[in-house]
Amino acid sequence: MPSCLPYKCPVCEQPLTLESKTYRCENKHAFDAAKEGYVNLHLVQHKRSKHPGDSAEMIVSRRDFLNQGYYQALSDGIVKCLSALPLGLTQSVLDVGCGEGYYLQQLRGASEGLQLTGIDLSKPAVRLAAKRKLGAQLSVINADALPFFDQCFDSVLSVFAPLNVSEVARVLKKGGHLIMVGPGESHLSEMAAHIYDQVTPHQGNYQILAGVEAFELVEELEVKQEITVAGGDVLNLLTMTPYYWHATEAQKESLSKLERLVTTVHFCLKVYRVI
Ligand SMILES: [Zn+2]
Numbered sequence: 001m002p003s004c005l006p007y008k009c010p011v012c013e014q015p016l017t018l019e020s021k022t023y024r025c026e027n028k029h030a031f032d033a034a035k036e037g038y039v040n041l042h043l044v045q046h047k048r049s050k051h052p053g054d055s056a057e058m059i060v061s062r063r064d065f066l067n068q069g070y071y072q073a074l075s076d077g078i079v080k081c082l083s084a085l086p087l088g089l090t091q092s093v094l095d096v097g098c099g100e101g102y103y104l105q106q107l108r109g110a111s112e113g114l115q116l117t118g119i120d121l122s123k124p125a126v127r128l129a130a131k132r133k134l135g136a137q138l139s140v141i142n143a144d145a146l147p148f149f150d151q152c153f154d155s156v157l158s159v160f161a162p163l164n165v166s167e168v169a170r171v172l173k174k175g176g177h178l179i180m181v182g183p184g185e186s187h188l189s190e191m192a193a194h195i196y197d198q199v200t201p202h203q204g205n206y207q208i209l210a211g212v213e214a215f216e217l218v219e220e221l222e223v224k225q226e227i228t229v230a231g232g233d234v235l236n237l238l239t240m241t242p243y244y245w246h247a248t249e250a251q252k253e254s255l256s257k258l259e260r261l262v263t264t265v266h267f268c269l270k271v272y273r274v275i
Helices: 056-066 072-083 102-110 123-131 165-171 231-239 249-256
Strands: 015-019 022-024 030-032 038-040 092-096 115-120 137-140 153-159 172-183 215-230 260-274
Touching (some): 030 038, 056 231, 072 172, 072 215, 072 260, 092 102, 153 165, 215 231
Parallel strands (some): 115 137
Antiparallel strands (some): 215 260
């Protein structure tokens, strides 16, 4: 198993060392390692609510939906992008917003040689990711304060997740890569048609990198296919997307009664090099 990277204390920025199931820094800040194998580094005073991040319901829906393999083409695309990078499938990868760990699992399935790290703001999600037992280093923390020292990752992966561009640039090695995955314009358009009278194409959040000189776009990959979602999985799909918040109770009920939903999945993968 590849060695773990040192964590940076979120309070004083000194290194944390693990001693008898507790991470401590020289200033006596302490963070208990959970029995599942992750650490919560999120500071209580930074919490806006009791359960920050995605709700437990959204997380379980996403896990159940993704575990059915509906987004297999996307995870294949991510593996393809990583494989094409200089270190291929032997590099260190930080999944920012790793959620319940589906993509980390796909990466582990592709290679035992990847050094995998994941962070997410949602403790229930990170706990589920840890239960996958992937040999990944996992922590609960905000993407705006990555608990790692400068230049320690070969690549950062962001799949539909909030991203702090300057933090990503800081933790990437020189010449390292950011793989950003967002929706293509027809992503889930048939599902959206059940909810909106008029469907506006997705924009993605690539604009956060527009004009950021540290990042140079080096590769783009589009993944688009039609999937047939089984009736029991339609509500899970809805629940894991922002459409859930716009759907009326009547729309949720009618979607949940569908025998199947044929819909397009459309993803854009953009690979940036930090310079
Ligand atoms: Zn400290």
